[in-house]
Amino acid sequence: EAQVTQNPRYLITVTGKKLTVTCSQNMNHEYMSWYRQDPGLGLRQIYYSMNVEVTDKGDVPEGYKVSRKEKRNFPLILESPSPNQTSLYFCASSRPGDEQFFGPGTRLTVL
Amino acid sequence: AQSVTQPDIHITVSEGASLELRCNYSYGATPYLFWYVQSPGQGLQLLLKYFSGDTLVQGIKGFEAEFKRSQSSFNLRKPSVHWSDAAEYFCAVGAPGGGADGLTFGKGTHLIIQP
Numbered sequence: 001e002a003q004v005t006q007n008p009r010y011l012i013t014v015t016g017k018k019l020t021v022t023c024s025q026n027m028n029h030e031y032m033s034w035y036r037q038d039p040g041l042g043l044r045q046i047y048y049s050m051n052v053e054v055t056d057k058g059d060v061p062e063g064y065k066v067s068r069k070e071k072r073n074f075p076l077i078l079e080s081p082s083p084n085q086t087s088l089y090f091c092a093s094s095r096p097g098d099e100q101f102f103g104p105g106t107r108l109t110v111l
Numbered sequence: 112a113q114s115v116t117q118p119d120i121h122i123t124v125s126e127g128a129s130l131e132l133r134c135n136y137s138y139g140a141t142p143y144l145f146w147y148v149q150s151p152g153q154g155l156q157l158l159l160k161y162f163s164g165d166t167l168v169q170g171i172k173g174f175e176a177e178f179k180r181s182q183s184s185f186n187l188r189k190p191s192v193h194w195s196d197a198a199e200y201f202c203a204v205g206a207p208g209g210g211a212d213g214l215t216f217g218k219g220t221h222l223i224i225q226p
Contacts, residue, residue, distance in 0.1 A: 033213040040120075042201060042218040043155075058213065090154065092213070097162075099145065100205075100214060102155040 002027045004103035006091050012109045013081060021076045021106050023091030029101075031094045032074040033058070034066065036087040037105075043090065049074055081110045113138045115204050117217035124192050125225045132187040132220050134202030143205040144185040145214065146176055150198045158200075161185065172196070197224045 004025045013019055025032065033048040035058075045058030049068040063085055065077040074093075078085060086109050092100040114137045124130050136142060143162050147155040159170025166178040176187045185202060199221050203214040 031213075035213070035216075040218060043203075043214075043216040045213045045215075048213050099157055099160050101157075102147075104154045 002101070004091055004093055004101050006089075006103040006106050008106060009104065010107050012111065014111050015082055016080050019078050019081060019108075021078075021089060021091075021108070023074045023076065023103060024072050025074075025091075025093040025101070026072065027093060027095075027101065028071065029093035029095055030071070031096065031100075032068065033092045033100065034064070034074070034076050035090045035092065036060065036085075037090060038087050046076070046089075081108075083110045086110045113142065113204050113206075113215045115202050115215055115217035117200075117202055117220050119220045120218070121221045121223065123223040123225055126194055127191050130187075130189045130192045130196070130222070132200050132202075132222070134185045134187065134217060136183050136185065136202070136204045138183075138204055141180065144176075144178060145203040145205065146170065146174070146185070146187050147201045147203060147216075148172075148198045149201065149219075155201065158187070192222075192224055194224045194226070197222055 007022045030051050034046040035043040037043045044060045047066040049055045089106045091103040094100040116135045145160045146158040149155050158174050159168050161168050161178045169175050174189050199219045201219050202217040205214045
């Protein structure tokens with residue numbers, strides 16, 4: 001089944017404790033993105049990647065890092081999480097010129 | 112910069128009634144346009160998309176949308192809503208060619224269905 005998977009689905013952590021949210025797609029898509037969703041703000045893009053080793057900042061990149069060492073994986077790294085990063089995070093992938101497919105989301109709470 | 116406006120934060124519709132959700136965009140050329148739906152606790156599911164051609168596009172679950180260039184709009188419609196349509200609906204715009212810099216989303220419209 002074609003899909004985008006994210007892990008973990010739920011995470012509660014404390015301020016300053018490094019964490020990684022994994023994202024993997026099995027559709028051989030070139031493009032991958034990370035979004036965060038906050039009430040009343042919709043989805044905002046954090047980072048995106050056009051292909052392996054090619055990443056760029058989206059609209060709200062502060063406090064996040066990403067890497068794209070393999071085509072299928074695009075992990076999101078929070079090196080020192082803060083409470084304002086409490087949010088619902090979505091990973092997405094697509095082919096050039098096509099729709100984005102979204103993962104199921106990761107709900108992160110930073111205490 | 113591109114932007115999307117969904118003027119209605121909440122809309123309440125009776126079951127069986129018709130529905131129209133509004134979406135206006137700002138973009139320098141004709142963008143790619145999308146409607147996604149998010150059910151409570153779920154991810155985003157694509158309802159329909161417009162890339163080019165016929166300005167009336169059909170989607171899943173009986174939804175359709177019409178692209179009106181002169182009004183910079185891409186409103187979503189359904190002739191008769193069902194209780195299962197209660198969800199959050201997002202309009203999104205992307206660069207032609209599906210740029211890797213992803214989509215710009217509206218803030219969403221929360222649809223409530225009255226019995």
